[in-house]
Amino acid sequence: MNSAKGIAAVVRIVAKPRYLQPARIRQQLHTNGRRKSAAAGKAEASNPAMVFPCLDAIESKSATLEARSLSSGPEPSYTSGVTLKYRCEEPLLLDWGGVLSEFDIAYETWGEINADKSNAILLHTGLSASSHAHSTVNNTKPGWWEKFIGPGGCLDTNKYHIICTNVVGGCYGSTGPSSIDPADGKRYATRFPILTIEDMVRAQFRLLDGLGIKKLYASVGSSMGGMQSLAAGVLFPERVGRIVSISGCARSHPYSIAMRHTQRQVLMMDPKWNRGFYYDSIPPHAGMKLAREIATVTYRSGPEWEQRFGRRRADPSKQPALCPDFLIETYLDHAGEKFCLEYDANSLLYVSKAMDLFDLGAANQAATVERRAARRQLLKSKARESPGEASCSLTLPDSPYKEQPDANPPADSDTSMTQSSGPPQDLVNGLKVLASHPTLVMGVASDILFPAWQQREIAETLRKAGNDTVTHVELGEDVSLFGHDSFLLDLEHIGGNLRRFLG
Structure with missing residues (x-):
């Protein structure tokens, strides 16, 4: 056995790819090659070869990770520290047909819940954020909204019980692609089903069910969290009191x-x-x-x-x-x-x-309801897809895309390329369920990822849908130059308006 291990080790060393050679060795080989060329009377290049320390750093990291993979495995632990964890063993049907037979939600809380559990605020995260929005006794590391949460803060823990989760699909304790599939004991990887923002919100409300919270005082989120916040109100209008959407949108746009x-x-x-x-x-x-x-x-x-x-x-x-x-x-x-x-x-x-995939328009909502019903019926009948069937049936076109301004637009595109004077009726219809929800919508003029016109679209849509309790705040470049990241950095304007809205 020891002899076999030794042979394997030698094979690994011999077969080691060239990119793992240290940069200094490659440079020496290059220098030696030039000397040999000179000695042989061959002409040298006009200029010396350029060095690439940025690529050397990547190669060095690969070598380090490969060495680590020989023992403990290279995949790092993504945990943000100690969290609470809710295990839901009731299957979660996803919007595009996938199913999670069971799942975990990692979450953290700040502030005391009151007797009737009416002071809870659900805080939604951006794309890559964890549930660690603020430090806790068990995890003293500052959170991503550390200055916004606390006694007398924008999210006042003297008044409210703040709950923040890591979304399903993430990697900070909630079930995601790096989690173990209970069906076979292996990591999901890309066997994980396609998710929607609404799927994430449904999972969060399973947590609220487990905590005995029937209605939120407010749903608050920025960036992707701003999408989730609106989706929470649309999916569970009777369970959400107020809505805050910061630097978000009601439907994703092409840019x-x-x-x-x-x-x-x-x-x-x-x-x-x-x-x-x-x-x-x-x-x-x-x-x-x-x-x-x-x-x-x-x-x-x-x-x-x-x-x-x-x-x-x-x-x-x-x-x-x-x-x-x-x-x-x-x-x-x-x-x-x-x-x-x-x-x-x-x-x-x-x-x-x-x-x-996010779109709160009425047509998309109706299509999702129909698709979920059909999938639910299929699951009830215990029908199964053939084992060899791939979960994605998308095929690429035979010829590359070309601009065709005179051709008829595809069936799934807007019927007109002209800018409308107001929000589309489909989106108005989709947000009518929020007509009685006090809503704060904030945007930043310097934001290029979620431009301020997208937050104006939310506010205008809600008002056209009958909501007369919409507060819309747009920060100009004279106030905030931080772009999309303003929601993480602007305590005075983002935080101040949030505090006043929540009361």
Whole structure:
């Protein structure tokens, strides 16, 4: 047995791919090659070869992760610390036909629940945030909304009982692609079913059922959380008192879909992604890094970066390089590097796709109801799809897409390309259920990912649907230059308006 292990170790060393060679060894090989060429009388290149420390760093990380995979496995623990956990053993039917036979919801709370449980606020997270919005006794690390929550704060824990969950599909304790499928004891990976924002909200309300909370004082969320907050009101109007949607939308629009698509593509094209089955190997950290860099571009604003970085280079005394050179490049590189092993790659794919699918229009809601009913009936009849059938039947077109302005638009596109003077009637019909819900909608003029017109659309739609208790706040660039990330940083304006609205 020991002899076999030794042979295997030798094979691993011999078969080690070239990219795992340390950069200094590759550079030495390159130098030696030049010397041999010179000695042989061959002509040398006009200029020396450029070095790429940014690529060396990626290769070095791959080597480190490979070494770790030989022992404990490379997949890091994504936990944000100690959380509470709710296990739901009742199956959760998902909007696109998938089923979770059981699932976990990781959550944390702050502030005391009152006797009749009427002071609960459900706080929804952005795409990659955990349930750790504020520090706790068991986890003293500052949370992502640390300054917004607390006694006398924007979310006043003297008044309210705040609940924040990690969404289903995530990787911070709730069931997601990196979780174990109870059916076979293996990780779901890309066998995890497609999710919607509404699926996440239904799972959250299972938690509320378990906690005995019949009605929320308020549903509060920013970014993806702003979508969830609206969806909570639409799905459970009788169980939500007030609604707060910050830097969100009532339906995803092409620009944000395009940006998330690009992030998913660079991640999925990392060979280490391996179609989602990377948990026993090296995770796709390079793809994750690039995806985060693209996302970071959309999170902040140009004017802010003009002030922070301008055109300054990290080291003007050095010759320009193809690796990060300008300060803004080094900032993006750092943001991507910091994130690439902090969040599960498959969770990023699934959760971002759920954001793309979001649409509270009446037609989409009706189609979903019909689809869920048909799937429920199929499950009741105990019919099963054939084992070999893939869960995605999408096929790519035979010829590439071309702009065809004179052709008839596809069946699923708008009938007119002209900008309407008001919100679409389909969306108005979809939000009529919120006509009596006091709602705060906030947006930021410097936000390019969820532009301020999308929050204006929410407010106008609600008013047209009969809601006369809508408060709409739009922060100009003179007030906040932080772009989409303003909801994380602007305590005075975002937090102040939130505090006043909640009362």
